[in-house]
Amino acid sequence: MAIIIDNNIETIVQGVTGTNAALHTKFMLEYGTKIVGGVTPGKVGQEVEGIPVYDTVMDCLAEHPNATVSSVWVPPRFAKDAILEAIDAGIKTIIVITERIPVHDMLYARCVAQEKGIMIIGGNTPGVISPGKALIGMLPKIAFQPGRIGTVARSGAVTYYVANSLNLAGLGESTSVGLGGDPILGTNFEDVLRLFEHDDETDAVVMAGEIGGVYEELAAPYIKEMSKPVIAYITGKAAPQGKRLGHAGAIIEGKMGTAASKIIALEKYGALIAQTLSEIPGLVKKTLGRDVS
Amino acid sequence: MRLYEYEAKRIFARRGLPVPPGVVIDRNSYQNLDKVIYPVVIKAQAFAGGRGKSGLIQFASDHTEALEKISNLLGQEHAGYTIDRVLVEQKITIKQELYLAVIIDRLEHRYLIMTSRQGGVEIEEVAQTSPQALLKYHLNPGSVIAPFMARKVASGLRLNGPLLNAGTELVLGLYRLFLGYDCKVAEINPLVVSDDDRLFALDAKVDLDEDAMYRHPDLKELGITARHEVGELTERERIAKRAGIPYVDLDGDIGVFPGGAGFGIAAIDLIQHYGGRPANFMDSGGAPTQEKLRTMLGLLLDNPRVKAIFGARFGGISRCDDWARAVVQYVVENRPTKPMIMRMAGNMEEQGRKIIEQAKSVHAEFFKKIKVYAYDMPIEEVIKETIRAAQEEKQ
Numbered sequence: 001m002a003i004i005i006d007n008n009i010e011t012i013v014q015g016v017t018g019t020n021a022a023l024h025t026k027f028m029l030e031y032g033t034k035i036v037g038g039v040t041p042g043k044v045g046q047e048v049e050g051i052p053v054y055d056t057v058m059d060c061l062a063e064h065p066n067a068t069v070s071s072v073w074v075p076p077r078f079a080k081d082a083i084l085e086a087i088d089a090g091i092k093t094i095i096v097i098t099e100r101i102p103v104h105d106m107l108y109a110r111c112v113a114q115e116k117g118i119m120i121i122g123g124n125t126p127g128v129i130s131p132g133k134a135l136i137g138m139l140p141k142i143a144f145q146p147g148r149i150g151t152v153a154r155s156g157a158v159t160y161y162v163a164n165s166l167n168l169a170g171l172g173e174s175t176s177v178g179l180g181g182d183p184i185l186g187t188n189f190e191d192v193l194r195l196f197e198h199d200d201e202t203d204a205v206v207m208a209g210e211i212g213g214v215y216e217e218l219a220a221p222y223i224k225e226m227s228k229p230v231i232a233y234i235t236g237k238a239a240p241q242g243k244r245l246g247h248a249g250a251i252i253e254g255k256m257g258t259a260a261s262k263i264i265a266l267e268k269y270g271a272l273i274a275q276t277l278s279e280i281p282g283l284v285k286k287t288l289g290r291d292v293s
Numbered sequence: 294m295r296l297y298e299y300e301a302k303r304i305f306a307r308r309g310l311p312v313p314p315g316v317v318i319d320r321n322s323y324q325n326l327d328k329v330i331y332p333v334v335i336k337a338q339a340f341a342g343g344r345g346k347s348g349l350i351q352f353a354s355d356h357t358e359a360l361e362k363i364s365n366l367l368g369q370e371h372a373g374y375t376i377d378r379v380l381v382e383q384k385i386t387i388k389q390e391l392y393l394a395v396i397i398d399r400l401e402h403r404y405l406i407m408t409s410r411q412g413g414v415e416i417e418e419v420a421q422t423s424p425q426a427l428l429k430y431h432l433n434p435g436s437v438i439a440p441f442m443a444r445k446v447a448s449g450l451r452l453n454g455p456l457l458n459a460g461t462e463l464v465l466g467l468y469r470l471f472l473g474y475d476c477k478v479a480e481i482n483p484l485v486v487s488d489d490d491r492l493f494a495l496d497a498k499v500d501l502d503e504d505a506m507y508r509h510p511d512l513k514e515l516g517i518t519a520r521h522e523v524g525e526l527t528e529r530e531r532i533a534k535r536a537g538i539p540y541v542d543l544d545g546d547i548g549v550f551p552g553g554a555g556f557g558i559a560a561i562d563l564i565q566h567y568g569g570r571p572a573n574f575m576d577s578g579g580a581p582t583q584e585k586l587r588t589m590l591g592l593l594l595d596n597p598r599v600k601a602i603f604g605a606r607f608g609g610i611s612r613c614d615d616w617a618r619a620v621v622q623y624v625v626e627n628r629p630t631k632p633m634i635m636r637m638a639g640n641m642e643e644q645g646r647k648i649i650e651q652a653k654s655v656h657a658e659f660f661k662k663i664k665v666y667a668y669d670m671p672i673e674e675v676i677k678e679t680i681r682a683a684q685e686e687k688q
Binding site: 020023024027076077097099100101102103104105107108110111124126137138139140142143153154155156157158160161164165168181183184210211213214218235236237238239240275276277278 | 399434477502507553554563565566571574642671
């Protein structure tokens with residue numbers, strides 16, 4: 001089966017009555033994702049796209065005990081509470097679409113999730129898609145085709161363009177994961193690389209990172225342990241000095257955080273570096289061809 | 294959001310952390326100088342590191358000297374910023390300089406209290422040259438700090454005997470301030486022991502989480518409101534800031550009208566890779582309103598430096614139909630003459646395309662230089678075409 005989500009999983013939507021959540025609930029259903037319920041406190045009895053709305057996650061799971069995955073669409077000030085509620089009710093994977101969640105809130109939620117072995121993806125993630133099987137989040141389906149390449153990226157649009165460039169070259173994705181654009185993330189590159197390494201539907205992985213933070217550097221040593229090739233595309237090479245387009249590293253991060261430091265670290269551990277989006281499919285084909293022969 | 298020293302010290306004072314007595318002076322408040330006790334230290338309020346070396350920290354032993362030095366500092370340009378304020382504080386005679394900070398450890402995803410007996414220098418330097426001089430204490434996110442823990446930290450700084458209580462209170466206070474105000478950084482460097490054995494936060498560095506400002510309304514009472522991170526903004530950056538659009542002016546001629554921040558960063562790389570020069574970085578954020586999108590377009594098209602626009606919408610949470618409506622309305626109202634080479638794919642694409650086709654059929658003349666490609670056109674081909682269009686415009 002695909003990583004994180006598959007055609008068998010049952011999922012719920014927290015904040016389902018919001019405009020964006022409702023629209024994307026429709027898109028997710030059209031894609032074939034099994035959404036069994038939605039949650040908005042105080043709106044029990046309503047329906048969104050034919051999906052029943054509950055007041056609490058616990059009420060929702062009482063009716064739909066097989067739901068294991070939730071996506072969170074609530075406003076940022078309620079995100080921490082929504083995540084904790086999902087964990088408390090027994091959800092195993094929480095995909096957090098909400099962006100600009102206060103840093104301390106996300107750190108706390110992440111800490112609780114880690115203690116209980118719960119996976120949080122995001123905040124500010126575009127979501128996760130296993131093409132042809134299931135989509136959770138707001139990724140546009142047109143950007144993805146079923147295939148055997150795993151992709152993982154920080155930003156939403158870059159996730160779409162990476163898949164798009166693979167598809168235009170005749171390749172497709174096993175699963176595409178958006179890690180999210182917020183400064184504190186529930187899941188990082190290394191976590192997803194590990195999942196792809198053990199996924200028998202994935203032959204190679206494309207990871208797309210960007211300046212700021214240290215998640216790319218931290219993942220680099222694991223690439224050397226992997227049997228599957230990793231193609232890395234890092235953006236921010238042309239970012240102006242001294243102007244922040246993202247969150248620059250603090251002292252404990254030392255010299256990490258620039259595009260150059262990420263590229264050097266990834267290359268050192270055996271990742272192939274794509275300079276542009278259009279180079280990605282060529283490198284994928286090259287590594288797979290070599291592995292086959 | 295990085296605070297100025299005087300702002301950080303206002304928060305310190307409110308929380309009972311010891312700061313030297315002082316006043317803030319700008320061009321209209323010289324009279325505040327009457328309240329100080331000489332000798333004083335005059336500190337220009339700027340984000341520059343190493344202020345001492347660049348003459349931004351000065352001393353004065355009487356009113357006349359202070360006046361002269363303050364009027365010299367105010368209005369001075371430093372690293373692109375104008376100095377608008379100085380902080381004038383009673384001079385503390387220093388026996389010892391220490392370092393104390395509470396930060397977010399983004400590697401561990403926990404809080405981190407850091408101390409060093411080597412204060413007053415750049416802590417990055419200490420970390421590089423003598424990492425053993427840096428003591429670290431991790432705490433779980435959201436957790437309170439027990440007094441014994443604070444005592445341990447103070448004791449680690451060798452604030453022993455009569456200084457231990459004051460040191461413990463300071464650690465407790467700084468940690469609670471860090472937690473209570475959603476800080477990313479709360480740092481005292483140097484934390485000094487004065488010649489009469491008292492503790493003072495001689496400098497104060499606070500970095501607040503802008504996304505959590507909403508839950509600290511009392512900051513407004515202290516005169517602290519959300520603002521751009523650092524530095525002087527260009528006129529366009531100011532307009533963008535007011536409209537809530539992350540925008541940075543660059544020095545090229547291709548206006549970049551991307552979707553999110555991530556692709557904005559990628560687009561700048563790709564334009565440079567193919568020999569073009571981007572005029573800006575910009576981010577629409579998720580699901581921008583049409584009004585915001587029109588402001589974004591205006592920022593680019595009103596910029597005389599911009600010769601051509603590269604636009605991209607891969608509709609995820611940001612819908613193609615909203616994007617198309619904003620483009621059409623902007624074009625019909627403003628009739629831009631610069632080429633706009635764009636690509637639109639993703640959610641609500643079909644609806645978006647209808648909107649553009651319809652506008653084209655009504656106002657063909659406004660859309661002569663505007664192209665909106667679809668899914669099957671590789672994004673890098675769109676970028677290359679924009680670069681060519683910008684070159685043609687220059688000729």
